[in-house]
Each structure stands twice: as C-alpha cells, then as structure tokens.
Amino acid sequence: xxxxxxxxxxxxxxxxxxxxxxxxxxxxxxxxxxxxxxxxxxxxxxxxxxxxxxxxxxxxxxxxxxxxxxxxxxxxxxxxxxxxxxxxxxxxxxxxxxxxxxxxxxxxxxxxxxxxxxxxxxxxxxxxxxxxxxxxxxxxxxxxxxxxxxxxxxxxxxxxxxxxxxxxxxxxxxxxxxxxxxxxxxxxxxxxxxxxxxxxx
Amino acid sequence: xxxxxxxxxxxxxxxxxxxxxxxxxxxxxxxxxxxxxxxxxxxxxxxxxxxxxxxxxxxxxxxxxxxxxxxxxxxxxxxxxxxxxxxxxxxxx
Numbered sequence: 043x044x045x046x047x048x049x050x051x052x053x054x055x056x057x058x059x060x061x062x063x064x065x066x067x068x069x070x071x072x073x074x075x076x077x078x079x080x081x082x083x084x085x086x087x088x089x090x091x092x093x094x095x096x097x098x099x100x101x102x103x104x105x106x107x108x109x110x111x112x113x114x115x116x117x118x119x120x121x122x123x124x125x126x127x128x129x130x131x132x133x134x135x136x137x138x139x140x141x142x143x144x145x146x147x148x149x150x151x152x153x154x155x156x157x158x159x160x161x162x163x164x165x166x167x168x169x170x171x172x173x174x175x176x177x178x179x180x181x182x183x184x185x186x187x188x189x190x191x192x193x194x195x196x197x198x199x200x201x202x203x204x205x206x207x208x209x210x211x212x213x214x215x216x217x218x219x220x221x222x223x224x225x226x227x228x229x230x231x232x233x234x235x236x237x238x239x240x241x242x243x
Numbered sequence: 244x245x246x247x248x249x250x251x252x253x254x255x256x257x258x259x260x261x262x263x264x265x266x267x268x269x270x271x272x273x274x275x276x277x278x279x280x281x282x283x284x285x286x287x288x289x290x291x292x293x294x295x296x297x298x299x300x301x302x303x304x305x306x307x308x309x310x311x312x313x314x315x316x317x318x319x320x321x322x323x324x325x326x327x328x329x330x331x332x333x334x335x336x
Binding site: 048053055056057058059060061062063078080083086087088089090091092093094106109110113114116117118120121123124126128129132140148153155161164165166167168169170172173176184188189190192194195198230237 | 262
C-alpha cells in the first residue's frame with residue numbers, strides 16, 4: 043500500500059507539472075522513454091532471475107499449482123473482456139491488456155503507454171492500483187465466498203509481495219507458497235501478455 | 244515487441260548467475276524502483292499536458308474501476324472452480 047501511494051505521488055507531481063505547461067520542450071519531446079523501459083525490463087529480469095525462493099517452491103510442490111496462475115490469467119482476461127462490452131470506447135482487446143496487468147501497475151502502465159498511448163496507460167495505472175487496494179481490503183470476504191484460492195487470484199502479480207501477508211492470514215500459512223508461485227508466474231507474464239494482446243498481427 | 248522479452252530474458256539469465264552477489268542484486272532492484280518512479284513521473288507530465296485526458300479524467304477513473312471489477316470477478320469465479328475441482332481435500336467433499 044505504501045508503495046502504491048509513493049508511485050501515485052510521482053504520477054500526480056508529474057501531472058501537476060504538466061498542467062502548468064511551463065516545461066522545456068526537451069522534456070515534452072522525449073523519445074527516451076523506450077530506452078528507459080528497456081533498462082527497466084532488464085533490471086526486472088535480474089530481480090526475477092536472482093529470486094531462488096521460487097525454484098525451491100517448484101521443487102517441493104505438486105504440478106497442479108500451475109493451475110492457480112492459469113486460472114487468474116483466464117479469469118482476468120475474460121472478465122475484463124466481458125465487462126468492456128458495457129464501455130463504449132474501450133475495445134475488449136484494450137480491456138484485456140489492462141486486465142493483463144494483474145495488479146502490477148508500474149510495469150503495465152508504462153508498457154501500455156508506450157504501445158497504445160497515455161489514455162489507456164492511465165486507465166491501466168488506476169485499474170491495477172485499484173486491484174491491489176481492493177485485494178488488501180476485501181480478501182477476507184473473497185476467501186469466505188470463493189474459497190482459499192480467492193485472495194491469491196484477486197492479488198494477481200502482487201500475491202508474491204504486497205498482498206502476501208493478508209492472503210496467508212485469511213487463507214492460511216500453507217497457502218503462502220502457492221501465493222508466491224502464482225504471483226511470480228504472473229509477474230513474468232505481464233511483459234509477455236500485454237504486448238501480445240495489443241500488438242496487431 | 245519481441246525485443247522487450249529478449250531483454251528481460253537476458254536480465255533473468257544474468258540475475259540467475261549473479262544471484263549470490265547480494266550487493267549487485269540490491270543495486271539492480273533499487274535502480275528498477277528509481278526508473279519506475281521516473282517513468283510514472285514522465286507519464287504524469289504527458290497526461291497533464293494532454294487536454295483530452297484531463298477533460299475526461301473522471302470517466303477514466305470510472306472505466307478503470309469497471310475493468311478492475313470485471314477482472315476481479317472473472318479471477319474469483321475461476322479460482323472458485325479450480326479450488327473446488329483440484330484443491331479441496333478428498334474427505335471434505
């Protein structure tokens with residue numbers, strides 16, 4: 043929660059600065075962000091590769107844990123696509139790309155901004171921050187009505203870190219391993235699925 | 244967009260081999276956080292400069308909420324089915 047507030051602060055500070063319009067052209071006409079995005083993906087890759095916790099989980103667990111991130115992917119994408127039918131100017135494809143952020147708001151919003159533009163990027167930022175916040179607030183209710191996997195599924199990519207404490211409290215400590223695994227798989231899938239969904243063939 | 248994946252994969256290989264160099268990993272993680280702050284700040288600037296987005300910021304927030312609810316409900320339904328089919332201990336069925 044603390045992290046999402048800091049991120050939102052940076053976004054809002056930028057927003058305020060943009061609103062004043064007192065900006066040097068060099069900041070406005072930037073084509074640097076693509077290269078910065080490359081560096082970001084590289085360091086995210088380093089973090090994932092260095093995370094041995096997950097290798098241990100895979101060695102110790104049953105093959106069926108792969109079903110957990112899989113059901114989150116299918117559920118998030120189909121749910122987003124279905125509800126986009128009620129939105130006039132968002133195509134199912136765009137909604138699916140936002141849903142494919144799985145709560146990983148920082149990466150999904152910059153990726154979507156780069157591929158599709160600022161409007162959908164802003165929607166992705168807000169939607170995925172909301173996903174994390176709603177998971178933190180409503181996991182007790184989700185678990186009560188949708189079973190022990192509910193918090194993990196709602197948390198998406200955040201179930202390996204920010205929402206892990208609340209998940210292990212309400213589903214039980216024995217679910218923490220599955221939670222870490224699912225969050226890890228979904229974290230890797232964000233930069234794979236988002237461009238895949240948005241890039242025309 | 245394949246280059247995005249190639250770059251992340253290179254990072255993963257490097258991270259795996261340097262996984263015990265905790266100082267390197269720490270610096271790399273910190274750099275990631277700083278870049279995210281920077282990119283979100285820049286995104287904020289371009290949104291602030293974009294009058295079309297600013298004029299409909301309230302509907303953008305509502306759309307974000309609607310999409311979140313859609314993906315949450317979808318995930319919860321599939322999680323419930325998966326849980327009932329594969330994760331409930333046999334004797335509790």
